[in-house]
Amino acid sequence: MDHDVPVLIVGGGTAGLSASLMLSRLGIRSLLVEQHPGTSDLPKAHIVNLRTMEVLAQFGGVADDIYEQGSALEFMSRVAWYTSFAGPTSLHGREIGHRDSWGGGASSPNYVKASRYRATNLPQLRLEPLLRKYAEQSPLGELRFSHEFVAMTQHDDGAVVTVRDLFTDETYDVCVQYVIGADGGRAVGRILGVTLEGKRDLVNMVSAHIVTDLAGLNPDPSVCIFWLINPDLGGSIGSGVFVKMGGAGWGRNSNEWVYSFAREPHHTSSETHYIVERVRQSAGIPDLQVEVRQVRPWRIESVVADRFSAGRVFLVGDAAHRHPPTGGLGLNTAIQDVHNLAWKLAFVLKGLAGPGLLDSYESERRPVAQRNAAQSLSSFYEHAEIDKAFGYVPGTPPAEAWDALADLFAGGRARELVDAAIHGKRREFSAVNLEIGYCYERGTLIPETLRARSEADPEPSVFKPAGHPGSRMPHVWVGSGAQRCSTFDLTAPDAFTLFVGPDGADWIAAAHNLDSPRGLPLNVVTIGGPEGWGDPAGEWQTVCEVSSSGAVLVRPDQYIAWRCVDIENDPKTVLSAVLEALSHPSQSHSGRTQA
DSSP states (O other), X not given: OOOSEEEEEEOOSHHHHHHHHHHHHTTOOEEEEESSSSSOSXXXXXXXXXXXXXXXXXXXXXXXXXXXXXXXXXXXXXXXXXXXXXXXXXXXXXXXXXXXXXXXGGGHXXXXXXXXXXXXXXXXXXXXXXXXXXXXXXXXXXXXXXXXXXXXXXXTTXXXXXXXXXXXXEEEEEEEEEXXXXXXXXXXXXXXXXXXXXXXXXXXXXEEEEEOOOTTTOOOTTEEEEEEOOTTTOSTTTSOEEEEOOSSOSSTTOOXXXXXXXXXXXXXXXXXXXXXXXXXXXXXXXXXXXEEEEEEEEEOOEEEESOSEETTEEEOGGGTEEOOSTTSHHHHHHHHHHHHHXXXXXXXXXXXXXXXXXXXXXXXXXXXXXXXXXXXXXXXXXXXXXXXHHTOOTTOOHHHHHHHHHHHHTTOTXXXXXXXXXXXXXXXXXXXXHHHOOOOSSSSSOOOTTXXXXXXXXXXXXXXXXXXXXXXXXXXXXXXXXXXXXXXXXXXXXXXXXXXXXXXXXXHHXXXXXXXXXXXXXXXXXXXXXXXXXXXXXXXXXXXXXXXXXXXXXXXXXXXXXXXXXXXXXXXHHHHHHHHHHHSOSSOGGGSOOO
């Protein structure tokens, strides 16, 4: 079969655009088709966490642009719970509680130590145009919006995909070697017969992109999410939540918001006047001026595909997993899916690795998606614990709930319970270990059978870096002065990196004299010693738990593939065997399910 393009990407959202961008930077041609005429016009996801920023920093200037347009940490360092912004009584416009979020306040040291990057707040309607701009800069990535995926047939050496041009209504076939399904599960997964497993249609929600001036009422510019608990409107999900989206600024004068609330299953209105009135009720301002730009009804669900791949097709992002927005894990998981897959596709297409390398995509990413989906759903339901702490449960008469709030504000016995419930929200808002602490137990790595397994339920707000295979490589500052950089700056998205200690000369010689002419691209970096990157305290060796003659092999996606604590008798033989095992796993491409 003659292939028109090596990779076809179905879907032009965050995941699909990231795939186009990453594949181009890895030297792989791709074609992206998206049925809509452009990128999302809804804010939707907005938190871009520090792991995703580490990922995007590998692929050109997009990370810098995201930081330039996104919120500074000072305007997203807290989340808070209020009764409303204003209102007719002394109980309206009152803060119930707040906590640090995404690396702000007391959580800052854990985040700063974990990574050189920080999280930012940038809604999807502004993030996706940035990703598109960078994807379109490369001649290797072609983007066709208003083009619809219609059908697909797989063969031993590729697939034929039928696409419809929605401008002309004409269809055409594209012959490809691999397909990435990034279409949110609209078509590709269904054709493959993929099943989404989990819980669906749990809560009837509405989200609206609104423009409104709360400058005089915004009580704390550091807060990026205001959860409201107004007994007249229900609990914290029913009362509504205001999520800062910037607009005129990111501080007190932010005038763009996403307003979301749960509504009764029988209530289906999404008309503008209904949304405006609901916003006014939640805010406690009867004459508040509100412009409604978009409204989207949706339902809470937590589902993960039973398969992430079938034959030559791979599912990423919402096509593979969908979960509540609580915790901001959805968009980030999607981009990290693509990061895991892109370098593997590039290595196989370039003949640098066998097709069995691609089998590790599902074995590595599906457990992460399962964990993130479960945690997002748990975080959603945990908001009811704050209501319950001061005395509100569904069905509580509003007057009784207001009395309970009055007792809370007067320093009543519920204060301690409410503070404890809000502190418990660290899994949603300060979960650095959830964001970057996930490990791959099996996949493209050489496991260490004697390594102690991690705790079943680790503290989410504390991240402990590790050097064992399957873990994200540690961030350590090395060098000094103008040459000071993070170990993350010393990796490349298109090569493995062998980090060696000051006594690692034999490893260096082995890397330069490998026998395999078709081996994996390999760079060597020395940490410590007069010839290496300065690390006078030996932090790299300590955190990786290797000696001065040890070695750590890091994959292109910045995960550790193999570690040698002390130098072996024959480094060349050992290193050759490791690289061969990683690039040509015993399980072949044909071993995966064909559709």
